[in-house]
Amino acid sequence: MITVIAARELRGLFLSPLAWTLLAVVQGILAWMFLLLVDDFRELQGRLASLDNAPGVADLVAAPLFRVAAWVLLLLIPLLTMRLFSEERRTGALDLLLSAPVTMTEIVLGKYFGVLAFLLMMVALIALMPLSLALGAMLDTGKLLAGILGMSLLAAAASAAGLYLSVLTIQPAVAAITTMGLLLALWMMDAASTVPGMTGDLFGYLSLRRHHDAFLLGLFDSADFVYYLLFSAMFLSLAIRWLDDLRLRD
Amino acid sequence: MDEILAQVDQLTRRYGEIRAVDEISFTLLRGQVLGFLGPNGAGKSTTMRMLAGVLAPDAGHIFINGFDLLDQPVQAKRALGYLPEQPPLYREMTVEEQLHYSARLHGLSRTASRQAVVRIAERCGLTDVSRRLVSHLSKGYQQRVGIAQAVLHDPAVMVLDEPTVGLDPLQAREIRSLIRELGQDRGVILSSHRLSEVQAICTHVQIMRAGRLVYASPLADLEQQQPSTRLRIGLKTPPLLARLAQLPGVEQIEELGEGRFRLHHAAGLAPHQALVEQASAEHWGLWELTPEQASLEQIFIELILEPEMIQ
Numbered sequence: 001m002i003t004v005i006a007a008r009e010l011r012g013l014f015l016s017p018l019a020w021t022l023l024a025v026v027q028g029i030l031a032w033m034f035l036l037l038v039d040d041f042r043e044l045q046g047r048l049a050s051l052d053n054a055p056g057v058a059d060l061v062a063a064p065l066f067r068v069a070a071w072v073l074l075l076l077i078p079l080l081t082m083r084l085f086s087e088e089r090r091t092g093a094l095d096l097l098l099s100a101p102v103t104m105t106e107i108v109l110g111k112y113f114g115v116l117a118f119l120l121m122m123v124a125l126i127a128l129m130p131l132s133l134a135l136g137a138m139l140d141t142g143k144l145l146a147g148i149l150g151m152s153l154l155a156a157a158a159s160a161a162g163l164y165l166s167v168l169t170i171q172p173a174v175a176a177i178t179t180m181g182l183l184l185a186l187w188m189m190d191a192a193s194t195v196p197g198m199t200g201d202l203f204g205y206l207s208l209r210r211h212h213d214a215f216l217l218g219l220f221d222s223a224d225f226v227y228y229l230l231f232s233a234m235f236l237s238l239a240i241r242w243l244d245d246l247r248l249r250d
Numbered sequence: 251m252d253e254i255l256a257q258v259d260q261l262t263r264r265y266g267e268i269r270a271v272d273e274i275s276f277t278l279l280r281g282q283v284l285g286f287l288g289p290n291g292a293g294k295s296t297t298m299r300m301l302a303g304v305l306a307p308d309a310g311h312i313f314i315n316g317f318d319l320l321d322q323p324v325q326a327k328r329a330l331g332y333l334p335e336q337p338p339l340y341r342e343m344t345v346e347e348q349l350h351y352s353a354r355l356h357g358l359s360r361t362a363s364r365q366a367v368v369r370i371a372e373r374c375g376l377t378d379v380s381r382r383l384v385s386h387l388s389k390g391y392q393q394r395v396g397i398a399q400a401v402l403h404d405p406a407v408m409v410l411d412e413p414t415v416g417l418d419p420l421q422a423r424e425i426r427s428l429i430r431e432l433g434q435d436r437g438v439i440l441s442s443h444r445l446s447e448v449q450a451i452c453t454h455v456q457i458m459r460a461g462r463l464v465y466a467s468p469l470a471d472l473e474q475q476q477p478s479t480r481l482r483i484g485l486k487t488p489p490l491l492a493r494l495a496q497l498p499g500v501e502q503i504e505e506l507g508e509g510r511f512r513l514h515h516a517a518g519l520a521p522h523q524a525l526v527e528q529a530s531a532e533h534w535g536l537w538e539l540t541p542e543q544a545s546l547e548q549i550f551i552e553l554i555l556e557p558e559m560i561q
Contacts, residue, residue: 004354008340015342096338096399099302100355101327247306 001102005110010117013080019118022076026069027125033068034129037061058143062130063216066147069126070154070212073119074187077155078179080118081162082172084111085243090170098247108240112163119155123148143218150215153228154208158183160232164239167246183208253280254313255329255407255437256301261310263296270296272461273310278407283433285452286441287550293461294441295335298411301439302332315406328357331405335412337396341385345376345395348384349402356403366402374398375424389416397425401432408432410440414447426451445547457553464553480542481513481520482506486535497521497528510538 013019041060048054088094097107127148133139161182166175186208193204204210208231211224256278263271271293278284286294299305301312303319303326312319315329339348346367353363371377374394379387384395393416400408413429414422429438430451442448448455449469457465486509488494494503494511499519504512515521520541529536 001355001357004351008343008351011347012340012342091338091341092334092336093338093340095302095304095332095334095336096352096355098304099327099330099332099334100352101324101330101357102355103324247304248308 001106002110002113005097005102005107006112006114006117009084009111009114013114013118018079022079023122023125026072026076026122029072030065030069030126031129034061034065037064038133056140057130057133057137058140058147058218061133062144062147065126065130066151066216069151073122073151073155074158074183074208075180077119077158078162078176078183080115081159081179082166082176084115084163085166085239086170086172086175089246090172104240104243108163108236108243112160112236115159115163116156119159120152123151123155126151140218146215146218146220149220150212150224153215153225154212157208157228157231157235160235160239164235164242167239167242254278255280255315256439257311257313258301259311259313261297261300261312262308263293263300263305264308269461271300271307274458274461274463275310276456276463276466278437278439280406280437281434282454283430283438283440283452284454284456285448286439286456286458287443287445287448288441288458290443292458294458295411297458298332298409298439298441299334301409302330302334303327304332304334329406331400331403331408333396333400333408333410333413335415337392337399339384339392339395339399342383344381344383345371345387346380348395349376349398352399353402356405358403366404370398370402373428390418390421393417394421394425397428406436408436408438408440410438412441412443414442414444422447445550457550459553465549479515479517481515481522481525482510482538482540482542483513483525483536484508484510484538485529486537487533489532489534497524512542 038061041057044060085094088097102110127144130144131139158179162175162179165179165182166172169175169178186206188207188209190204190207190210193200193207193210195203211227214221214224254277258277259275260273261271261275262269262273274293274297276284286297288294296305300307301314301319303323306320312326314326317326317329319326340351343351349367349370350363353366354360358366367380371380374397376391376394376398379391384392387395393413397410397413400410410429414425417425426447429440432438433451433453440451452469454466454468456463488509488511491503491505494500494513497513499515499521500513501516502514504514506512513521513525522539525539526536528534
C-alpha cells in the first residue's frame with residue numbers, strides 16, 4: 001500500500017510544473033558552480049603535481065560542489081514537502097486516504113517515500129556532474145560515494161522534517177517557511193558549539209552541518225548515519241501521531 | 251435480508267462547547283437506503299465523517315460490517331465507500347488515473363482495478379471523459395467521479411454526503427437511479443437537504459436537528475400511516491366561510507387568498523362528493539380540488555422549523 005501511495009505522489013510531482021522547474025533550476029545553478037570549480041582545478045593542477053599526497057578532483061571539485069548542493073537542497077526541499085498534507089487537507093483530497101483501508105503509518109510513509117524518490121533522482125543528477133570527470137581524471141570513488149550518501153541522508157532528514165510541518169498547517173506557504181526556518185537553524189546550529197561546556201557540545205551534536213561535513217571529507221561514521229536515521233524517524237513518527245490526532249481535533 | 255451492515259451506538263461529537271452530534275444510535279440493514287435530513291448545521295456531515303472514519307467520535311461506537319471502526323479501522327474501512335461533501339480528487343490526474351488509484355488504495359489488484367475502472371466508468375457515464383484531467387471537468391462530472399470512486403471497490407456500505415449537489419436535473423436523476431440500484435444489495439447512507447430526493451431514493455428517513463435524531467421511520471410507513479386529511483380547493487366565486495364549514499366532515503378551514511381554501515377534515519372522510527355537488531348547484535366555479543398528502547415536507551417543517559419559531 002505504501003508503494004501505491006508513493007507512486008501516486010511521485011507521479012503527482014511530475015505532473016506539476018513545480019518538480020520540473022526545481023530540477024531545472026538546481027541543475028542550472030550547480031552546473032555553473034561545477035564549471036567554475038573545474039576551471040579552478042585546471043589552473044591549480046600544475047602546482048598540485050609537485051605535492052606529495054595532493055588533494056584530488058574529489059576534494060577540490062566534488063566536495064565543494066556537494067557543499068553548495070546541500071545548501072540548495074535545504075532551500076528547495078520545503079517547497080516540495082509543503083504540499084504533502086497541507087494542500088490535501090485544504091482541498092479535502094486527504095479524505096480519500098483517511099477513509100481508505102490504510103493505516104496512518106502507510107499514508108505518512110507512502111508520501112515520504114514518494115518525495116524521497118524524487119529527491120534521490122535529483123541527487124543522482126547532481127552526482128553525475130563530478131562522475132563525468134572519470135572520463136579524464138582519476139577519481140577517488142570512495143570519497144565521491146561518501147559525498148553522495150551524505151547528500152541523500154540530508155535530503156531524507158530534511159524531507160521528514162518538512163513532511164511533519166506540513167501535517168501541522170493547512171497553509172502550504174506556512175509549512176514551507178517554517179520548514180525552511182527549522183532546517184536553516186539546525187544547519188547553522190554548530191556556530192553555537194563554541195559555547196563552553198555541555199551546551200556547546202549539544203548544539204554541535206544537533207547540527208545538521210556537523211554530521212554532513214564528515215561525509216564530504218570521505219569519512220563514513222556510523223554515528224552520523226544513525227543521526228540522520230533517527231532525525232528522520234523522529235519527524236515521521238511525530239507526523240503519524242499528529243495525523244491520527246487530527247481526526248479528534250478537526 | 252436482515253443482515254446488519256452498520257451499527258451506530260450513542261455516537262457523540264463535540265466542537266468545543268457545542269455538541270454537534272449528540273448520542274445518536276441507529277442501524278443499517280442490507281437493502282436499506284437511509285436518508286439523513288436536517289437543516290444546515292444539524293450534524294449530518296459530522297455524522298457522515300465519523301461513519302467514514304475521517305473524524306473520530308468523542309464517545310460511542312461504530313460497527314461497519316461487524317468490525318469496530320475505532321479498534322479495527324482497516325478491516326472496517328474495507329467494506330466502506332465514502333463520498334464527502336467535496337469529492338476528494340487530485341486535480342492533476344485524469345479520471346482514469348484517479349479511479350485506478352482509488353481502486354488500488356482499496357486493495358484491488360492491478361488487473362482487478364483496471365476492470366473495475368472500465369465497468370464503473372461506464373455505469374457512471376464517465377467513459378467519454380476518462381482521459382480528461384479532473385480539473386477540467388465540470389462540477390457535475392467531478393461529483394460523478396466522486397461517486398464512481400465510492401462504489402468502485404464494491405463496498406457493502408456506502409456513505410454519501412449530498413451526492414447530487416451541483417448536478418443538473420437530468421444528471422441528478424441518473425445518479426438517483428444509480429444509488430437506488432446500488433442500494434438493493436448493500437446498505438447506503440446519504441444526506442440531503444432536498445426532501446423530494448430523499449422521498450425518491452430512500453427506504454428509510456432520519457431527521458436530525460441540533461445534533462439529535464428527532465425522527466426515524468421507514469418511508470413506506472410514512473405514506474401509509476398518515477393518510478391525507480387536507481383538501482385544497484380553488485373557487486371562482488366563493489361563498490361565505492360558514493357555508494363551507496357546513497360541508498360534512500370539515501373540521502377547519504384556512505383561507506389561502508385568491509379564492510383558494512384548505513379544508514381540514516377527519517381522516518378517511520374527505521368531503522369530495524358533497525363539495526362538488528354543492529359547488530355545481532350554487533355556481534361556486536370550482537377550478538381546483540387537490541388532496542394534500544401528509545408529506546415528508548410537513549413532518550420536516552413541523553420537526554425543524556416550529557421549535558425554532560417558538561424560540
